[in-house]
Amino acid sequence: MLKALLKKQFIELFKSYFVNRKTGKARSRGGVIGYFILFAVLMLLLAISFYGMSMMLVESFCTMELDWLYFALIGLMSTLLGTFGSVFNTYTGIYQSKDNEMLLSMPIKPSYILFSRIAGVYVLGLLYEALMLVPSTLCYWINCPAITSAKIISPIILIFVLAFFISALTCLLGWIVALISGKIKSKNKNVVTIITSLVFFAFYYFVCMRFSSILTSIVENATLIGEKIKYVFPAYAFGMASIGSPIYLLLFILFSAVCFGATYFVMSKSFIKIATGSKSAKKTVYTEKKVSQQSSSKALLMKEFKRFTSSPTYFMNCGIGLFIMPVVGIIALVKGNLIIGYFDIIPPELKQLLPVAVAVTLGLIGNLNNITSPSISLEGKNLWILQSLPVDLYKVLQSKIYLHTYLNSISAIISAVMVSIAFKLGIVDTILICAMLYIYTYFGGTMGLILNLKMPNLTWTNEVVPIKQGMPVMICVLGGWFVSAAIGGVAYLLKDLLTPTSYLAICTVFFSVVSSILDKWLKKKGTEILKTL
Amino acid sequence: MLKINNLTKNFGDKKAVDNLSLQINSGEIYGFIGHNGAGKTTTLKSAVGILQFDEGEILINGKSIKENPLECKKELAYIPDNPDLYDFMTGIQYLNFIADIFEISAGERQERIKKYADIFSLTPDLAESISSYSHGMKQKLAIISAWIHSPKLILMDEPFVGLDPKASHLLKGMMREHCDNGGAIFFSTHVLEVAEKLCDKVAIIKNGRLIKSGTMEEVKGDDSLEEVFLELEG
Numbered sequence: 001m002l003k004a005l006l007k008k009q010f011i012e013l014f015k016s017y018f019v020n021r022k023t024g025k026a027r028s029r030g031g032v033i034g035y036f037i038l039f040a041v042l043m044l045l046l047a048i049s050f051y052g053m054s055m056m057l058v059e060s061f062c063t064m065e066l067d068w069l070y071f072a073l074i075g076l077m078s079t080l081l082g083t084f085g086s087v088f089n090t091y092t093g094i095y096q097s098k099d100n101e102m103l104l105s106m107p108i109k110p111s112y113i114l115f116s117r118i119a120g121v122y123v124l125g126l127l128y129e130a131l132m133l134v135p136s137t138l139c140y141w142i143n144c145p146a147i148t149s150a151k152i153i154s155p156i157i158l159i160f161v162l163a164f165f166i167s168a169l170t171c172l173l174g175w176i177v178a179l180i181s182g183k184i185k186s187k188n189k190n191v192v193t194i195i196t197s198l199v200f201f202a203f204y205y206f207v208c209m210r211f212s213s214i215l216t217s218i219v220e221n222a223t224l225i226g227e228k229i230k231y232v233f234p235a236y237a238f239g240m241a242s243i244g245s246p247i248y249l250l251l252f253i254l255f256s257a258v259c260f261g262a263t264y265f266v267m268s269k270s271f272i273k274i275a276t277g278s279k280s281a282k283k284t285v286y287t288e289k290k291v292s293q294q295s296s297s298k299a300l301l302m303k304e305f306k307r308f309t310s311s312p313t314y315f316m317n318c319g320i321g322l323f324i325m326p327v328v329g330i331i332a333l334v335k336g337n338l339i340i341g342y343f344d345i346i347p348p349e350l351k352q353l354l355p356v357a358v359a360v361t362l363g364l365i366g367n368l369n370n371i372t373s374p375s376i377s378l379e380g381k382n383l384w385i386l387q388s389l390p391v392d393l394y395k396v397l398q399s400k401i402y403l404h405t406y407l408n409s410i411s412a413i414i415s416a417v418m419v420s421i422a423f424k425l426g427i428v429d430t431i432l433i434c435a436m437l438y439i440y441t442y443f444g445g446t447m448g449l450i451l452n453l454k455m456p457n458l459t460w461t462n463e464v465v466p467i468k469q470g471m472p473v474m475i476c477v478l479g480g481w482f483v484s485a486a487i488g489g490v491a492y493l494l495k496d497l498l499t500p501t502s503y504l505a506i507c508t509v510f511f512s513v514v515s516s517i518l519d520k521w522l523k524k525k526g527t528e529i530l531k532t533l
Numbered sequence: 534m535l536k537i538n539n540l541t542k543n544f545g546d547k548k549a550v551d552n553l554s555l556q557i558n559s560g561e562i563y564g565f566i567g568h569n570g571a572g573k574t575t576t577l578k579s580a581v582g583i584l585q586f587d588e589g590e591i592l593i594n595g596k597s598i599k600e601n602p603l604e605c606k607k608e609l610a611y612i613p614d615n616p617d618l619y620d621f622m623t624g625i626q627y628l629n630f631i632a633d634i635f636e637i638s639a640g641e642r643q644e645r646i647k648k649y650a651d652i653f654s655l656t657p658d659l660a661e662s663i664s665s666y667s668h669g670m671k672q673k674l675a676i677i678s679a680w681i682h683s684p685k686l687i688l689m690d691e692p693f694v695g696l697d698p699k700a701s702h703l704l705k706g707m708m709r710e711h712c713d714n715g716g717a718i719f720f721s722t723h724v725l726e727v728a729e730k731l732c733d734k735v736a737i738i739k740n741g742r743l744i745k746s747g748t749m750e751e752v753k754g755d756d757s758l759e760e761v762f763l764e765l766e767g
Contacts, residue, residue: 380617384613
């Protein structure tokens with residue numbers, strides 16, 4: 001029975017390699033091989049980057065005879081990667097699996113179901129962890145002298161042992177997520193997810209930007225860090241075990257086994273309750289409030305706004321630029337003088353194009369926001385509502401473009417003003433940058449909507465498909481970048497004929513005319529397409 | 534109230550509805566029965582303006598749904614067979630959205646929401662996200678949203694599916710009341726007992742063609758509707 005459950009779990013885990021999730025059909029042999037090659041290449045690229053990072057550490061640590069600290073740090077990073085790489089899969093995989101209720105209704109011990117789920121977590125954690133641990137260990141073997149057989153065998157054993165500790169940690173975090181999730185009201189869950197994602201992204205970019213200095217600091221303070229880490233038993237034991245200490249190897253195996261066993265015990269006690277009680281979150285009881293009548297246009301706009309903000313997938317994938325643009329503005333304000341200092345190395349003929357460069361840069365970031373390009377597809381099975389209501393379909397299309405334009409242009413204009421102040425641009429240039437960004441945003445929104453009307457996908461079962469894999473989104477992002485780059489390129493070519501101010505004015509008029517033509521198409525043809533979808 | 538003249542709708546080579554004509558008058562509950570794939574949903578969707586049809590004419594209170602779609606849609610409400618509503622809204626947000634589109638004043642909508650949500654015991658759940666609703670709750674919300682703007686004509690596709698016995702009973706009462714007040718209802722169903730008890734008139738469709746229609750007595754005579762239906766469907 002357990003074997004059958006494990007088999008089912010692993011089929012599920014690796015299903016995407018054999019089955020196309022979009023169509024639900026089995027991949028061809030070529031498709032499967034291609035998918036595996038793609039996965040292998042991706043893994044290889046990541047492994048190479050981790051190898052490069054290890055190279056920055058290994059030599060110094062070996063020279064200082066702090067080999068154990070090298071492994072302790074690598075172990076910590078691998079644990080972080082393994083844990084955070086699979087924690088959300090763990091939560092959904094263990095507690096939100098669609099077949100939980102079906103399996104629980106069958107004559108199967110709940111502990112078996114849990115075990116098979118945790119086995120999936122173990123494999124996933126192992127994959128993530130090995131991604132860093134394997135190249136780092138190889139790096140150590142290649143670059144450090146005096147490699148003994150114990151120094152080869154121990155790290156290999158530890159790759160599998162550490163995955164048990166990671167599974168315990170992941171399950172514990174998944175369990176906490178499940179408990180918290182059960183307490184959060186369903187309508188607030190998306191807000192919590194969006195805020196968590198934004199904090200995570202901010203932290204991720206912060207670490208990425210400061211990665212090099214963090215590593216340098218670690219190397220410079222290795223002795224001090226070593227003294228502190230000695231008191232963190234798991235890290236110290238892992239480090240010592242990795243360099244061949246049999247006692248610490250045994251101790252770490254014991255430690256991982258205890259952690260894993262304890263987590264499994266705790267989870268098995270609450271598995272049924274959490275797995276079947278996910279809908280027990282406290283309900284919000286309706287109390288009548290005073291409402292005011294809105295126009296149909298405003299109602300449609302608010303509907304689009306709710307759609308956009310209610311889905312973390314939609315919001316994060318099609319609106320991340322909304323946050324990046326103001327951040328760019330703040331960075332420009334804070335570091336303005338430093339950036340202006342770099343302008344001295346730019347040739348004067350390029351320097352004069354600064355207003356255009358500001359508009360192009362913010363336009364490029366703005367291209368990350370594609371609120372309209374999946375918006376028709378996202379209507380999906382709800383399309384009947386708009387089609388059956390007494391509302392002009394042109395208004396429906398406009399509401400989608402307006403939401404895109406309002407949100408993007410507010411973000412872009414705030415950023416443009418901050419950058420203009422930081423770079424001491426003139427008032428006319430600032431106004432033109434703002435006008436150009438507004439019109440360019442409107443143009444982008446209209447293009448996205450037209451592309452989605454031409455290439456709709458209303459039969460998706462997971463909204464990730466139109467948002468992440470939709471052709472209109474892809475064309476919009478890449479096409480947008482191309483257009484932004486072209487604006488910059490043409491400005492460079494015409495730099496002797498037009499001042500940046502005139503060029504920005506011409507661009508604004510040009511995109512206004514193009515947008516107006518596209519708008520007419522939407523009114524006539526677009527509404528016809530929407531009517532017949 | 535609703536006049537369908539020679540409606541024909543093709544899906545590729547397949548004739549989903551073939552030269553169908555029907556008339557539903559004020560005060561009538563008109564049942565529409567037929568086997569799966571007979572053309573009931575296609576007819577209903579065409580009458581609402583969701584589906585574009587190939588031939589014929591559909592008039593709502595004398596106005597063509599093809600030529601004056603907005604005017605026609607203002608006078609009708611539609612409940613599909615599967616209540617796919619906006620999952621990202623709460624129940625009350627959805628009702629307010631529909632009320633805004635139909636330009637229902639704040640006072641009127643609050644009164645109607647209270648009335649119908651109380652009838653279906655849905656009031657406490659209105660602040661919850663629609664995504665957390667059961668099928669039956671979504672169906673109740675779809676019914677409230679149809680009644681909220683007091684339409685003259687209501688078209689419903691399998692309205693009793695997913696409703697509990699009490700809600701079904703209440704809906705039947707609301708349908709009767711609506712028609713007694715001068716409205717009209719055209720609905721499809723597979724529950725022949727309900728159609729027999731509730732409908733003033735009934736139409737039977739087979740492979741896209743109307744095979745029998747009229748008052749309940751005219752259609753079934755001394756037999757039960759089930760017997761007539763099974764005999765006609767062969």
